Amino acid sequence: MTDKNSIDKARLENFSDGVIAILITILVMAFKIPEDFLIRDYSIFELLEFLIPQLIPYAVSFLVIAVHLFNHHILFNKMKAVDATFIWLNLFFLFSLSLIVYPTALLGQVHNQETAAMLLVGAYFFKAVTFRLLHHYAIFKSGLYKTDRTKKELRNDTIISWLKGPLVEVIAFFLIFINFKLALGLIFVVTLTYIFPPKKL
Amino acid sequence: MTDKNSIDKARLENFSDGVIAILITILVMAFKIPEDFLIRDYSIFELLEFLIPQLIPYAVSFLVIAVHLFNHHILFNKMKAVDATFIWLNLFFLFSLSLIVYPTALLGQVHNQETAAMLLVGAYFFKAVTFRLLHHYAIFKSGLYKTDRTKKELRNDTIISWLKGPLVEVIAFFLIFINFKLALGLIFVVTLTYIFPPKKL
Amino acid sequence: MTDKNSIDKARLENFSDGVIAILITILVMAFKIPEDFLIRDYSIFELLEFLIPQLIPYAVSFLVIAVHLFNHHILFNKMKAVDATFIWLNLFFLFSLSLIVYPTALLGQVHNQETAAMLLVGAYFFKAVTFRLLHHYAIFKSGLYKTDRTKKELRNDTIISWLKGPLVEVIAFFLIFINFKLALGLIFVVTLTYIFPPKKL
Amino acid sequence: MTDKNSIDKARLENFSDGVIAILITILVMAFKIPEDFLIRDYSIFELLEFLIPQLIPYAVSFLVIAVHLFNHHILFNKMKAVDATFIWLNLFFLFSLSLIVYPTALLGQVHNQETAAMLLVGAYFFKAVTFRLLHHYAIFKSGLYKTDRTKKELRNDTIISWLKGPLVEVIAFFLIFINFKLALGLIFVVTLTYIFPPKKL
Numbered sequence: 001m002t003d004k005n006s007i008d009k010a011r012l013e014n015f016s017d018g019v020i021a022i023l024i025t026i027l028v029m030a031f032k033i034p035e036d037f038l039i040r041d042y043s044i045f046e047l048l049e050f051l052i053p054q055l056i057p058y059a060v061s062f063l064v065i066a067v068h069l070f071n072h073h074i075l076f077n078k079m080k081a082v083d084a085t086f087i088w089l090n091l092f093f094l095f096s097l098s099l100i101v102y103p104t105a106l107l108g109q110v111h112n113q114e115t116a117a118m119l120l121v122g123a124y125f126f127k128a129v130t131f132r133l134l135h136h137y138a139i140f141k142s143g144l145y146k147t148d149r150t151k152k153e154l155r156n157d158t159i160i161s162w163l164k165g166p167l168v169e170v171i172a173f174f175l176i177f178i179n180f181k182l183a184l185g186l187i188f189v190v191t192l193t194y195i196f197p198p199k200k201l
Numbered sequence: 202m203t204d205k206n207s208i209d210k211a212r213l214e215n216f217s218d219g220v221i222a223i224l225i226t227i228l229v230m231a232f233k234i235p236e237d238f239l240i241r242d243y244s245i246f247e248l249l250e251f252l253i254p255q256l257i258p259y260a261v262s263f264l265v266i267a268v269h270l271f272n273h274h275i276l277f278n279k280m281k282a283v284d285a286t287f288i289w290l291n292l293f294f295l296f297s298l299s300l301i302v303y304p305t306a307l308l309g310q311v312h313n314q315e316t317a318a319m320l321l322v323g324a325y326f327f328k329a330v331t332f333r334l335l336h337h338y339a340i341f342k343s344g345l346y347k348t349d350r351t352k353k354e355l356r357n358d359t360i361i362s363w364l365k366g367p368l369v370e371v372i373a374f375f376l377i378f379i380n381f382k383l384a385l386g387l388i389f390v391v392t393l394t395y396i397f398p399p400k401k402l
Numbered sequence: 403m404t405d406k407n408s409i410d411k412a413r414l415e416n417f418s419d420g421v422i423a424i425l426i427t428i429l430v431m432a433f434k435i436p437e438d439f440l441i442r443d444y445s446i447f448e449l450l451e452f453l454i455p456q457l458i459p460y461a462v463s464f465l466v467i468a469v470h471l472f473n474h475h476i477l478f479n480k481m482k483a484v485d486a487t488f489i490w491l492n493l494f495f496l497f498s499l500s501l502i503v504y505p506t507a508l509l510g511q512v513h514n515q516e517t518a519a520m521l522l523v524g525a526y527f528f529k530a531v532t533f534r535l536l537h538h539y540a541i542f543k544s545g546l547y548k549t550d551r552t553k554k555e556l557r558n559d560t561i562i563s564w565l566k567g568p569l570v571e572v573i574a575f576f577l578i579f580i581n582f583k584l585a586l587g588l589i590f591v592v593t594l595t596y597i598f599p600p601k602k603l
Numbered sequence: 604m605t606d607k608n609s610i611d612k613a614r615l616e617n618f619s620d621g622v623i624a625i626l627i628t629i630l631v632m633a634f635k636i637p638e639d640f641l642i643r644d645y646s647i648f649e650l651l652e653f654l655i656p657q658l659i660p661y662a663v664s665f666l667v668i669a670v671h672l673f674n675h676h677i678l679f680n681k682m683k684a685v686d687a688t689f690i691w692l693n694l695f696f697l698f699s700l701s702l703i704v705y706p707t708a709l710l711g712q713v714h715n716q717e718t719a720a721m722l723l724v725g726a727y728f729f730k731a732v733t734f735r736l737l738h739h740y741a742i743f744k745s746g747l748y749k750t751d752r753t754k755k756e757l758r759n760d761t762i763i764s765w766l767k768g769p770l771v772e773v774i775a776f777f778l779i780f781i782n783f784k785l786a787l788g789l790i791f792v793v794t795l796t797y798i799f800p801p802k803k804l
Contacts, residue, residue, distance in 0.1 A: 011620070011676065017212070018624035021219035024299075025227060026628060031303040033310065042313040047320060051303075059296070066292050069216065088798050091669050095662070098627075102634040102654075109636065112645040119650060195289050218413070222420035225500075226428060232504040234511065243514040248521060252504075260497070267493050270417065396490050419614070423621035426701075427629060433705040435712065444715045449722060453705075461698070468694050475614065597691050 009082050012090065016072060019094050023101060024065045027058055030105030054108030057120065060184050061104040064124060067194045068097065075135060080144045089134040096130040099123045117180035118173065124187060125169035132165055164190060213288060214277050220295050224302060225266045228259055231306030255309030258321065261389050262305040265325060268395045269298065276336060281345045290335040297328040318381035319374065325388060326370035333366055365391060414489060415478050421496050425503060426467045429460055432507030456510030459522065462586050463506040466526060469596045470499065477537060482546045491536040498532040501525045519582035520575065526589060527571035534567055566592060615690060616679050622697050626704060627668045630661055633708030657711030660723065663787050664707040667727060670797045671700065678738060683747045692737040699733040702726045720783035721776065727790065728772035735768055767793060
């Protein structure tokens with residue numbers, strides 16, 4: 001029982017990738033068939049009008065999960081090995097990531113959208129925090145993190161990550177009271193900055 | 202943050218394969234149980250009559266996604282490495298591929314079939330365009346594409362691919378106004394040509 | 403386009419394993435919640451009474467798909483390489499395997515069970531035939547099959563496989579007219595023989 | 604047919620990991636959208652009130668399945684090879700693991716919760732027994748288990764595992780008659796002990 005941490009890095013990474021691949025794909029099952037689709041005529045425009053409010057949260061959540069695939073990989077690349085605490089924080093992160101699926105579907109229902117958006121942003125926030133916890137342990141506690149950076153640089157990086165991660169979700173949460181689309185837009189744009197990293201930083 | 206592209210080719214390919222495997226399998230959940238199945242007798246012939254209109258879009262979408270598994274692999278085989286833009290165009294392609302699942306299910310509802318077929322062909326078209334964008338970047342911009350062919354040959358290949366891909370979908374879209382089965386038939390036949398490639402070309 | 407067959411054996415096997423893993427797991431989503439579960443009291447015995455008719459087709463289909471995981475692997479082990487025809491026959495087999503999911507769920511509906519059983523056995527039969535076609539091509543046409551056995555022995559093996567595969571499904575189909583449980587029982591028992599192979603054969 | 608056991612350890616482990624990854628992710632589809640979500644206003648607090656009873660069994664089942672990922676891996680690490688019986692006991696274990704998905708969803712329905720909890724704990728118990736059977740065969744019958752421990756130590760370990768596994772489920776089952784939350788709490792806490800193994804044991 002003491003070699004619980006004998007699971008190797010490659011296997012944990014494969015498992016995590018598998019879960020992320022399934023989560024990103026399962027999102028697509030949120031799309032509903034219109035309730036009156038079998039009893040009245042639908043033009044392609046009416047259908048699109050019905051679908052676009054479902055497509056928007058889908059696209060945002062797809063992007064958010066996709067970004068974590070890469071950020072997750074970067075973290076794993078820097079680990080010399082994984083220990084029991086890292087494994088369980090990683091699982092806790094996957095658990096929080098899985099909670100994104102439901103509110104994404106709920107927001108597509110086009111009713112109670114502020115409430116649904118709060119739940120979605122709350123799920124994003126929870127996921128951002130667990131991801132930070134995983135990083136915090138990996139970088140400062142595990143002793144398994146390979147890096148050329150000084151402690152001070154690492155701490156500065158960490159602060160930026162807390163700002164770009166959990167803090168943005170908190171701001172987004174309050175933006176919902178103005179307009180939930182503003183909140184999603186903010187998250188989308190901030191997430192996009194991970195895609196095209198600044199050349200010099 | 203600057204080593205966002207440190208994800209290696211093998212891992213990206215595995216992840217893509219995983220997503221494609223899940224998408225092709227999730228398609229099967231489109232099949233509905235007849236609403237009156239619990240309250241009246243069904244013969245096997247009535248059941249088949251109910252199922253065949255669902256089976257046709259299922260088979261077409263299964264074939265379309267399957268072909269992309271192989272075309273996707275051929276592209277990856279020719280890449281020396283992958284960079285950040287390639288990774289994100291690839292994700293954009295997977296996103297567009299995921300949009301095939303919903304209209305496939307919708308077309309099996311046997312109502313508003315022209316509208317549903319338009320959405321399905323639209324999803325095929327979107328996927329064909331993102332796949333072309335991925336190829337275009339890989340071949341002409343990335344500098345990571347291994348090939349013995351001349352620039353001119355590559356350009357000719359590209360034109361053929363645009364014709365067999367997005368253009369066929371456009372033609373199919375207009376065929377829907379005559380008969381949506383004609384449209385699906387065209388896509389099915391063109392997709393089949395990828396399976397049995399001409400010996401000499 | 404002429405190197406469509408450049409997909410290597412390992413990748414095809416991984417993809418096939420992925421699809422089989424998803425199919426076997428998706429089966430579990432067939433279980434329905436009783437319609438009156440929210441409006442009346444259920445004892446654990448009433449619940450089990452409701453679930454067992456769903457559990458039986460689930461267990462049979464789980465076993466049938468699981469056996470194919472291993473038979474599929476044995477075939478792949480004997481292939482020196484894979485060519486385009488093999489790849490596509492393999493996909494055709496996976497397509498037929500995916501068709502098992504729906505009738506398994508249908509049979510659990512406890513209405514029209516003879517009809518649902520016919521569809522399920524039909525799906526098993528279709529899958530058995532595509533698996534035979536894949537083997538037939540691999541063994542006798544591809545020139546890629548490694549074996550120490552003589553042509554005559556291979557032919558005898560093939561006959562036995564046709565008998566244990568498609569023929570059993572045909573017999574099971576006719577047994578449905580007597581009792582569909584008899585049909586499922588026959589398939590279950592024959593499938594079990596793959597698990598505990600006779601020591602001397 | 605006699606080399607049915609030719610499937611290698613790595614492939615079986617990959618397949619098992621795949622099935623576990625899908626099961627743990629499919630759990631998330633249990634979350635239901637409130638029936639009156641489209642017809643009345645929902646505050647975030649009312650929504651959370653609706654969701655938390657679904658979140659509790661989800662979290663417990665997520666943890667239980669996650670723990671088996673690691674325990675399963677530890678077992679595989681100690682196997683020199685796998686034989687036919689091991690393969691099939693492993694499949695039987697995956698089958699039992701898959702049966703957790705349905706009662707987890709059922710318990711979230713907030714009706715007949717004692718009955719649903721009985722089914723869930725029953726599924727946990729079944730899974731615990733199949734896992735013990737797999738271990739028992741591996742350790743004492745297969746001759747493929749690598750260990751430095753004496754027979755006597757192994758037997759003592761086994762007894763502890765039976766107590767922490769199936770016996771806890773039996774106790775949990777009877778706790779349901781007092782309060783089903785007590786039963787889930789017990790299972791949750793015992794499962795947590797696998798996460799933080801005692802330093803000296």
